[in-house]
Structures are given as C-alpha cells and as structure tokens.
Amino acid sequence: MDLSVINPILLIAALMSAATPILLAATGELVVERAGVLNLGVEGMMILGAICGFAIAVETGSPLTGFLAAAVGGAMLSLLFALLTQVALANQVASGLALTLFGLGLSALLGQGYVGIKPPRMPDINFGFLSDIPVVGPILFSHDPVLYFGLLLVAAVWVTLKFTRVGLILRAVGENHDAAHALGYKVVRIRTLAIMFGGACAGMGGAYISLIRVPQWTEGMTAGVGWIALALVVFASWKPWRVLLGAYLFGGITQLQLNLQGAGVAIPVEYLAMSPYIITIVVLVILSADKSAAPGSLGRTFHASH
Amino acid sequence: MKLTTLLASAAVALGLAGGAYADGHEKTKVGFVFVGPIGDGGWTYEHNKGRLAVEEALGDAVETVYVENVAEGPDSERVMTQMALDGADLIFTTSFGYMDPTINIAAKFPDVKFEHATGYKRADNVSTYSARFYEGRAIQGHIAGKMTKSNIIGYIASYPIPEVIRGINAAYIHAAKVNPDVEFKIIWAYTWFDPAKEADAARALIEQGADVVLQHTDSTAPQAAAQEAGNVVTFGQASDMGQYAPFPRVSSIIDDWAPYYIARTKAVIDGTWESTDTWDGIGPGMVGIGEISDAVPADVKEEALAMKAAIADGSYHPFTGPLKKQDGSDWLADGEVADDGTLAGMNFYVEGLTGEIPQ
Numbered sequence A: 001m002d003l004s005v006i007n008p009i010l011l012i013a014a015l016m017s018a019a020t021p022i023l024l025a026a027t028g029e030l031v032v033e034r035a036g037v038l039n040l041g042v043e044g045m046m047i048l049g050a051i052c053g054f055a056i057a058v059e060t061g062s063p064l065t066g067f068l069a070a071a072v073g074g075a076m077l078s079l080l081f082a083l084l085t086q087v088a089l090a091n092q093v094a095s096g097l098a099l100t101l102f103g104l105g106l107s108a109l110l111g112q113g114y115v116g117i118k119p120p121r122m123p124d125i126n127f128g129f130l131s132d133i134p135v136v137g138p139i140l141f142s143h144d145p146v147l148y149f150g151l152l153l154v155a156a157v158w159v160t161l162k163f164t165r166v167g168l169i170l171r172a173v174g175e176n177h178d179a180a181h182a183l184g185y186k187v188v189r190i191r192t193l194a195i196m197f198g199g200a201c202a203g204m205g206g207a208y209i210s211l212i213r214v215p216q217w218t219e220g221m222t223a224g225v226g227w228i229a230l231a232l233v234v235f236a237s238w239k240p241w242r243v244l245l246g247a248y249l250f251g252g253i254t255q256l257q258l259n260l261q262g263a264g265v266a267i268p269v270e271y272l273a274m275s276p277y278i279i280t281i282v283v284l285v286i287l288s289a290d291k292s293a294a295p296g297s298l299g300r301t302f303h304a305s306h
Numbered sequence B: 001m002k003l004t005t006l007l008a009s010a011a012v013a014l015g016l017a018g019g020a021y022a023d024g025h026e027k028t029k030v031g032f033v034f035v036g037p038i039g040d041g042g043w044t045y046e047h048n049k050g051r052l053a054v055e056e057a058l059g060d061a062v063e064t065v066y067v068e069n070v071a072e073g074p075d076s077e078r079v080m081t082q083m084a085l086d087g088a089d090l091i092f093t094t095s096f097g098y099m100d101p102t103i104n105i106a107a108k109f110p111d112v113k114f115e116h117a118t119g120y121k122r123a124d125n126v127s128t129y130s131a132r133f134y135e136g137r138a139i140q141g142h143i144a145g146k147m148t149k150s151n152i153i154g155y156i157a158s159y160p161i162p163e164v165i166r167g168i169n170a171a172y173i174h175a176a177k178v179n180p181d182v183e184f185k186i187i188w189a190y191t192w193f194d195p196a197k198e199a200d201a202a203r204a205l206i207e208q209g210a211d212v213v214l215q216h217t218d219s220t221a222p223q224a225a226a227q228e229a230g231n232v233v234t235f236g237q238a239s240d241m242g243q244y245a246p247f248p249r250v251s252s253i254i255d256d257w258a259p260y261y262i263a264r265t266k267a268v269i270d271g272t273w274e275s276t277d278t279w280d281g282i283g284p285g286m287v288g289i290g291e292i293s294d295a296v297p298a299d300v301k302e303e304a305l306a307m308k309a310a311i312a313d314g315s316y317h318p319f320t321g322p323l324k325k326q327d328g329s330d331w332l333a334d335g336e337v338a339d340d341g342t343l344a345g346m347n348f349y350v351e352g353l354t355g356e357i358p359q
Helices: A008-034 A043-060 A064-088 A094-113 A128-133 A136-140 A145-163 A165-175 A178-183 A187-213 A225-235 A241-261 A269-290 B002-021 B043-061 B077-086 B096-108 B131-148 B162-178 B195-207 B221-229 B258-270 B298-312 B341-342
Strands: B028-033 B062-067 B091-095 B111-119 B126-131 B152-158 B183-188 B212-215 B232-238 B249-255 B276-279 B288-291 B331-333
Touching: A008 A043, A008 A136, A008 A145, A008 A165, A008 A225, A008 B195, A043 A064, A043 A094, A043 A187, A043 A225, A064 A094, A128 B221, A145 A165, A145 A187, A145 A241, A165 A178, A165 A187, A178 A187, A178 B232, A187 A225, A187 B195, A225 A241, A225 A269, A225 B212, A241 A269, A241 B183, A241 B195, A269 B152, B028 B043, B028 B077, B028 B258, B043 B062, B043 B249, B043 B258, B062 B077, B077 B091, B077 B096, B091 B096, B091 B258, B096 B126, B126 B258, B131 B152, B131 B212, B131 B232, B131 B249, B131 B288, B131 B298, B152 B162, B152 B195, B162 B183, B162 B341, B183 B195, B183 B331, B195 B212, B195 B221, B212 B221, B221 B232
Parallel strands: B028 B062, B028 B091, B091 B111, B111 B126, B126 B276, B152 B183, B152 B212, B212 B232, B232 B249
Antiparallel strands: B249 B288
C-alpha cells in the first residue's frame, strides 16, 4: 500500500468534475419536485441531453452551443412529460418511466452516426494568475465553465426558493396545489415551467458526461446517473445545499475509492465499491433528522375541477 | 431498487413487443440477451454482430430477437422466460451473470435450447461457450511490458470472476517476463458497462503513474481518457475499437462470435444440437488480435505476432510453468501447462501481483 501515489489536489479536482452531472440533474429535479411533480424521467432526459449536446458540439465545433442544445433537448423531452401529466393527467410515475425508456431509445437512434467521434474540447476558464496559486489554484480555478455554472445554479435555486416571490409561489404549488389554485396561481403553467427547467438541467448534466467527463458518445452512457440524482433529491430533503453536499460526497467517495484501489489499500474492494452509496445515504439521512417532509402535493395529479 | 426493477420489466415489455407477432413456427427463432447496449463499441457490439451474421447467413430460415441492457441476476430470468414463451428455439445469454438464471429457465423450458457465454454450468439443453481471451491478454501483456516507461500498468477489471482473473494473470505473466520491474495496479469497477466510471478509473490509474491501461470493461471510455492524457497506451477490448488507433489503442482483442452462432443455429435447424462446452481461442478464430499499430516498435510487433502464431498453432500456451501462485506456493512445474479445469475456475493471482482478489 502506498498512499503517497494519490494526489489529493488532483483527487479533489476530479471529484468536482465527477459530481457535476449528478449535481445539475439533481438540482433540476429538486425544482420539479418542489413544484409537486415527480418526474422519474431524469435518466432519459440526461441521455437525450448527452447526445443532443454531443451532436451539436460536433457539428458546430462549439461545446458551449452543445450545452445549450443539450438544455433545449432535455427541456423538449420534458415537455412531453408535462403534456402527459399536466394536460392529459396521466400517472406521473408511469409517464416518468416511459420518458426514460423513450429517451434511451431516441438517443440511441440519434447517436447512430456519432460513435467513435471525438468532440471539441471545452477549454477551462482562464483565471490568469489565480490558477497558479498552489493547492487552491488547481482545485478552485482550473475547471470548465459548466462546473462553475452548476455551483451557481445551486446558489441561484436556493436564493430563488427561499427569498423570492417566484420561489414562494413555486413552493405553494408544490405544497398544496388546490390552495395555490384558489389563490389564483396557474398551477399547470407553473409546473410545466418547472418541469422544463428540470429537463434543461438534466440535459446539461448528460452533456457534461458526453462532452467533458468521458468525452465520447456511447449508447446508454449515463448508466444510471439519473436514478442516483433522483435518489439524492429525496435524501437531501429537497434542499439545494444538501444536494450539493450529497453530489460532492458521492462523486468524491467514488473517486477516492477508485484511487484507493489503485494504491492497493488493504480494505476489501467490496466495501470500497459500496462506500459512495452508503456514506452518502448515511450522511444525508443524519442531516435530515430535522424532519423536513416532502412537498405536500408531490406526485399528485392536479385538475382545476377537482 | 424498486425503480430499476420497474424499469427493467418495462424494458422487457417494450423490447419484446416486436417479438409477440410470432407467425406460426416455420422460422427458427433465435433470442439474444445482452448485458449492455448494442452500440457499446465492445462486448455487446460484437455479440450483436454475431446475431446479424446469423440473419445474413441463414436468411429466411431464422428470425432473431434481442433485448439489450438486461441486468445480470434474477431480473434476466424474466427476459429469458418471455423469450421462451414467445417461441424462441435457441437463446444465447451473453454474460457471465446470466449463468444461474439460464440454468433455472432452461429447466422450465426443456424444449428450448440455451447457450450461455463464459459460464461453466451446463444441462441437457444448456451449452456453454467462451473464447480464450487470455491468449490475447498474453500478447497484450507482452506489448504492455515493452511499451511502459513508468513500469506501472493499470488494469480496469470488472467483476472478480475466473475469466477476468485469468486475463490479469496472463497479461501480468507476459509483461513481467519482458520487464521484471513492471507493477500492475488493478481497479475493480464492479460494472461491465458504465462509461463515466470506466473513464474515472482510467484517469485514477493514469494519475497514479500508469502509462499503459488495460481494460476488461465494455465501453471505449478508457480509450477516450487515455487519448486525453496523451501518452498512455491502451488496447481495444472485445472489439477492435479502431477509432482510437493508431494511438492510444495499439492493438486489441476481438471476439468473433459469428461462426459459432451460425453453426449452433444451423444445428438447431438440423436437429443436431447437443449440449456442448466450447472454448476456442486464437487458433480457431474465436479470438482475433486487432492490427498492431505503428506506435509499437517494429521488433516488439514482430515478437507479438510470433507469440500469436505460436499460440494459434498450439506450440505455446500462455500458462506454461514454471509459475507460482501469489502466496509463493508452486502451481506449474517447468514446462507444465495449465489444464482447462484450473483455468476455468481460476481464483488466484500468480506470483508478483499485489493486492487481493475480492471474494
């Protein structure tokens, strides 16, 4: 065993990158669920975002355009979900699962011509001398713009939900849609917008995998990240900062366990392999001891006539 | 867990909807159960190529169906059951983790023939088939040992099963033979297919000094990670992965299932199918060695090709003594060759490898 081969600075930098897809998708889903909608299609929206972002980035040569396309792709797919659940009043669980299946299939179809292509590289943001500061530089100032966007997004969602009128309305719709409706808020419209926001975030999360983390297109490449993001929202008690903590914990321990394996640490590999899941769950469950409950109307169908 | 279960069953329903229109039974119906997507560029991609070859070779006499992304373990039983109920005559289950499910379902459908890849449990209507990938691993190990400058070779392993352990041992023996200082760093990914995780594992290995990365997972993600790093050598796994040639991918192990699939399907049509155990290597062509690129020095390439020829004609066996086990106990005496039984159940490292095999 030789722990000195693990470079903690590179490890932390790697964990931030590894956590970003989960973070983006989970933040989007958090907003959706706070609006009272349970969208289980995160995986489908992510994989569609992954191929939309990849294809557009390859065609235009601009990764940033790719990310925008991924957001649009994810949002378009989520619009289908909104149509099913908000207009046609279909069951949200079934619609969400269908969305995942549809997204996986559609992305495989769209991606046929993109196997084995190398996408344009997204350059890291140039912070000038800041990147040269020892330790802090490589950890904080050597990443791509989307990673910072993810962090800003968490902050923005937190501020919006907690301090703004928009956030209050969104939460009202999520807690009790009948009351919100009685007050004159357009429940369906608000929820549709929230769903599209969630789709856009998930799409960008997917594109982060195909454009930055791997970077290549392979069918089914999100491989379950969407489900982890979904679980994370619940374990984080629908709170943005806890989502951030959970995503970084999960990403961090995943990276750490791979590195520990490489360094030949004498902990049985099975325990290392399960550690990201267990530690993330334990930490978030302990944190959620304050009994924060799920949004009151989560998963319930709304129609003005009911 | 509930969600993935739901998802899997929904996937099954969707995947088999097309198969439900079975017309009478004049065509021989062949089913394939895949562990990853057919576009993974590796393991499942090659199995699907074999399936397409069956369709092409036997034309109207056959009809093939497949379900991709089937989770290993009990979930796969539903997929197999549905295939059998839909009138499949022959079902190929193409991953190690389908072993017990295949045996269970085969017992319920004695008239359906099953073929399980890389396993060791057989029944009257269950054959097993696998390729001697370790022959290719030996050649990879030789090239890797010659190419590494840091003397650290990274290995992304999937699950601790004999097939994977065999590959690690074969690669290590031949790397250490040409480069006694070589060290293997092994990461168990516990997945066959997860591009992000495979890329992360490759990066962790590269950060820890590996300049050659071998993979026993199915996607091309480690190739992309190595390409990004710039000076890291990789090998295609299960498929040629030629899009990453000539560098980082310098060679590859290619699985060629087509001849076997065609032969077995024909046997079902002719009524000559019997439960068999097939384990073929480079010689019969089930294992192919992808073109060794120019990034490999000419003399190394020549040695590698010589080894390939020797393995193919049977004059050289990758597990030839003297070899010791990791704990220092004797395994093979000088000149002794490992028997297939030991290889099939291999659960130990050879001497020189560090770390423990997860149990």
